[in-house]
Amino acid sequence: MRGSLFFVCLLFSLAVALDNGLARTPQMGFNSWNYYYCNVNETHMANAMDDIVNLGLDKLGYNYVVVDDCWALRERDAQGNMQSDPKSFPHGMKVLADRAHSKGLKFGLYSSAGYTTCAGRAASLGHEKQDAKLWASWGVDYLKYDNCDRGDVPAKKRYGDMRDALAATGRTIFYSICSWGTDGVAQWGAQYGNSWRTTDDIYNGQDAVTYNIVANDVDAAYAAPGGWNDPDMLRIGNGGQPIGLDRIQFGLWSLAKAPLILSCDLLKLSQKQLDVIRNTEVIAVNQDALGIQGRLVYDSPNQYQIWAGKQSNGDQVVAVVNLQSAGATLRLPFNLLKFAPSAQLKIRSLWDHSDLGIFSEGLDVKVAGRDCVMLRLTPVIDVSDKIFRLQPKGLPGGMRPSDQNNVNGNVETGSWNSEARMKWKVLDAGDGYVYLVEQKNGFYLDLQGGQTAVETSATTFTFTGHDSTKWKIVASPEPNYYKIINKASGFVLDSYKCNEVGENPGGFAGGFIKTWYDVNTPCQQWLFVPV
Incomplete structure (x- = not known):
């Protein structure tokens, strides 16, 4: 049945899209x-x-x-x-x-x-x-x-x-x-x-x-x-x-x-x-590869508009448009963009290529008459030296070593039960990377044998300092979720079988975690839940 369903879906996709290899981004x-x-x-x-x-x-x-x-x-x-x-x-x-x-x-x-x-x-x-x-x-x-x-x-x-x-x-x-x-x-x-x-x-x-x-x-x-x-x-x-x-x-x-x-x-x-x-x-x-069209999210007729769109690296880009002849200070509330109330956002002005700082809740934007300000909003997660449950989207559980005691064991998803092995401490590894350390045995999240190939299993191991134990946490296109990217391989952490079409898109308890290409599936999006 899976094969038949996939074949039908493939035929449907071919029927509804011209695919001449062009226009991967707008012309x-x-x-x-x-x-x-x-x-x-x-x-x-x-x-x-x-x-x-x-x-x-x-x-x-x-x-x-x-x-x-x-x-x-x-x-x-x-x-x-x-x-x-x-x-x-x-x-x-x-x-x-x-x-x-x-x-x-x-x-x-x-x-x-x-x-x-x-x-x-x-x-x-x-x-x-x-x-x-x-x-x-x-x-x-x-x-x-x-x-x-x-x-x-x-x-x-x-x-x-x-x-x-x-x-x-x-x-x-x-x-x-x-x-x-x-x-x-x-x-x-x-x-x-x-x-x-x-x-x-x-x-x-x-x-x-x-x-x-x-x-x-x-x-x-x-x-x-x-x-x-x-x-x-x-x-x-x-x-x-x-x-x-x-x-x-x-x-x-x-x-x-x-x-x-x-x-x-x-x-x-x-x-x-x-x-x-x-x-x-x-x-x-x-020209962003994600290719999601930005939308009008707020409209005060003849006064001002706010437009916003997701980017492939998890940022959101916002245009604050002043339709009035006189300059004005216009409020950009972050909840309008579906960020969590506690979210902190690094904001950059695109027209003048300048960083404005880190803000929470909202920003007052000065806009000249009949003009617009373009802003890039990057979620900032303060994780260093804190402990979290790492929850893939769609699964009310978290990541854990499959074996409670042995080093070099596979890492899986499991239902949340407050065990120490489901708690991960985030330590600064330098150069924008972190170590993820499970709290039962103090083992570090690593890749099986330090391999860098795609679909390598995630494991726990004693501290080595190798690049396979270093991870970058970057914002996902889905607000409040993050991708976990391995330094050695460049691939993202992916909960079980998200890399298979039609196979378990939300993951399930007991599924092994591997690395995969960054394709923005739900199981590549992780929620950092403080514990």
């Missing part, structure tokens, strides 16, 4: 539309490639360079192929793709899932296989696929046909669905594309930015590595948008795991604007 890059509109030409695109490299943006992840609408003629050639406009793109798309690749960048094109594009140029409805094959021959890496002039053909049919056509080319092409949030696209987008627009086009101004990101928030549950909600491109560098609003948009887009697509004259960006789009700590939030 970053440049698109021509918001600045050049239909006046785009090959010089603009070549310059954008040069600017991305010269400004160091490629090193930060801005790798896709996409020419939007108006690159193609209205008519196809005698063989039915799309044609580049010879006036604006006299050398054709392959030359641009080759140029992008020579600089370590990736090249993207635009079309529409309709009979014509939004600007009335040739589009791809009914020509999916022919167009996809042509683009692949040019070296295209990315397709933005719009929603104009679609007739009465259902969205899933139109976008599904292009998905299949791209796959059939044998070239890996990022598939960006631009259906403006219609037809419930977020609910099925992951089956079809690597990202999908959740909103209509964005324009300058606070109302437009906040409207799009709040609308995008509704669909947060559908975003994950491989496929992302898209509230449209960044407006930074367009129309004199104030720097505070630039920070609001870039910060919220990063927290929401939205695509970070620039669309401006990059050489006209001010130093302050460059500081925003090149902020490595905020970009790291967007």
Whole structure:
């Protein structure tokens, strides 16, 4: 039955997600539309490639360079192929793709899932296989696929046909669905594309930015590595948008795991604007491997908002947004983020790369008018020289040596009974690591034979000082829980069989504890209960 259930689950997962190996984190890059509109030409695109490299943006992840609408003629050639406009793109798309690749960048094109594009140029409805094959021959890496002039053909049919056509080319092409949030696209987008627009086009101004990101928030549950909600491109560098609003948009887009697509004259960006789009700590939030979309957790209409999202190392990142014209001091209560009342949090300001200190209960945040503050909150656990019961999530017991008296015995989970062997003292081992010492015999938590391979059994042993006896305690994405990471192997402590799909996800009494890859399962999350 286990095997059958696993097979069914595997088939289901394949049915509900496009897996072309792309979009493990949200895409970053440049698109021509918001600045050049239909006046785009090959010089603009070549310059954008040069600017991305010269400004160091490629090193930060801005790798896709996409020419939007108006690159193609209205008519196809005698063989039915799309044609580049010879006036604006006299050398054709392959030359641009080759140029992008020579600089370590990736090249993207635009079309529409309709009979014509939004600007009335040739589009791809009914020509999916022919167009996809042509683009692949040019070296295209990315397709933005719009929603104009679609007739009465259902969205899933139109976008599904292009998905299949791209796959059939044998070239890996990022598939960006631009259906403006219609037809419930977020609910099925992951089956079809690597990202999908959740909103209509964005324009300058606070109302437009906040409207799009709040609308995008509704669909947060559908975003994950491989496929992302898209509230449209960044407006930074367009129309004199104030720097505070630039920070609001870039910060919220990063927290929401939205695509970070620039669309401006990059050489006209001010130093302050460059500081925003090149902020490595905020970009790291967007590109975090956990891939959980940050959410709106507090909203005082027209006054301020608090957004928050989990990160793979257990931190939470928070954006405190002031929607008022005047500066204000805004309260960030930690219970809003589901931290325990006793939690202490180390807080770092991401815009100015500064540590603010360690705080409990909450923080008063000074925010300029129409601006936002981005904070990284790291739980701090004070464990040194204290005694705890170590309880894996989902099991009301704790960790203990399986043999009450012998050295080098396996470590298991067991029901709590106040035995000394279930109590562990945490001692400082230096360099951010600790020893875990059981209190019946004074043995140290170690790995079997000091081995460093994955799935090595945890044991107890006399003191050696070896790295296999040293452990780092780091916050889990689950508030108030922690991961226990071995210094010698780098693997996490995992209670019994959490590494097996569908097998005992909460652990059980008597199960041996081993090391495993860090995959954020419940049995890799430990509660330190003072005893």
